[in-house]
Amino acid sequence: MIRENLLFIKKTFTWRRLGNAVITYLSYFLSLLLRKPLIWGFPDVVMIEPTNICNLKCPLCPSGNGTLQRSRGFMDLELFKKLIDQIKKKSTMVVLWNQGESFLHQDFLKMIDYASRAGLFTLVSTNANVELQPEELIRAGLDSMIVSLDGATQETYNKYRVNGKLDLVLQNTRKLVEAKKKMNSKKPLIRWQFLVLKHNEHELDEIKKMAVDYQVDNLEIKTAQIYRKEDIDAYLPRNHRYRRYQIKGDDFQLKVGIPNRCRRIWTTAVINWDGELAICCFDKDLQFPIGNIRDKKLKDLWRAEKFQEIRKKILKDRKQIEICRNCGESVKLRIKN
DSSP states (O other): OHHHHHHHHHHHOOHHHHHHHHHHHHHHHHHHHHTSOOOOSOOSEEEEOSBSOOSSOOTTOHHHHTOOOSOOOBOOHHHHHHHHHHHTTTOOEEEOOSSSOGGGSTTHHHHHHHHHHTTOEEEEEEOOOSOOOHHHHHHHTOOEEEEEOOOSSHHHHHHHSTTOOHHHHHHHHHHHHHHHHHTTOOOSEEEEEEEOOTTTGGGHHHHHHHHHHTTOSEEEEEOOOOOSTHHHHHHSOSSGGGOSEEEETTEEEETTOOOSOOSHHHHEEEEOTTSBEESSTTOTTOSSOOOBTTTSOHHHHHTOHHHHHHHHHHHHHGGGSGGGGGOOTTSOOEEOO
């Protein structure tokens, strides 16, 4: 993470961006103190969803298991550029995914290139079950890539990454590492992410060895999000260290409770593929529509009364909002390995 932070600062630093980040976080902390939503800055991070379509059928993912209720599609490249032009002076990072596999977008490399040329730190998460183009990725300026890899064997991997091919993920990793060496590039940083589940927790030691062998920059061990009582026995690992939930009877709840705060909706904007602003990435079905960047500028939607009402509710009683009761805010998502 130290390497990533240094690369981040080197690429994104401007006094204007620093000033925006300071007042954005200051308004958040003052909002907590005064219990009143103050929005002074512009979102420091913008999550953009190239598509909500995926090539895998992961059972705990709304896109993969078919429960996502939003319409499916791909973001128009010109809309993407319009958004980047709005955020490039004050924001520092673009997170290029939400629901779906971003590399399925035919213009995804162009998106990375456009955002990177704007001086924004580019981060993508992928299942790597497509043929990546390592040298083109490096030339496009991708800074960091999370690769979901939840098994050390095909049998284990496919239990969650349904229809996935472990060999293809490993092949893509190897080729990207080789391309970085060939082109003398430190980027993109490659972060394997292992989602600990009941059926794969026995492979933790093996995946650590594989991460060393494949020379990835970092291995992250992550807890899983579940949605139903039936998921407890089906997916939660036996080792409670790798759970974000405590079990009460036949039900579950977050170990940390639900504090009346949320850093995300003061600092991170989430734009779906069709231009709709979501309050956060946990609003997967857009239960709280704020507006569309096709019609209004992001800076105006960010301060919209609809959004402010949500912030007020969060400061007063966050658990009244259903999606907040199973959210990663304040939760230890990643476990030190």
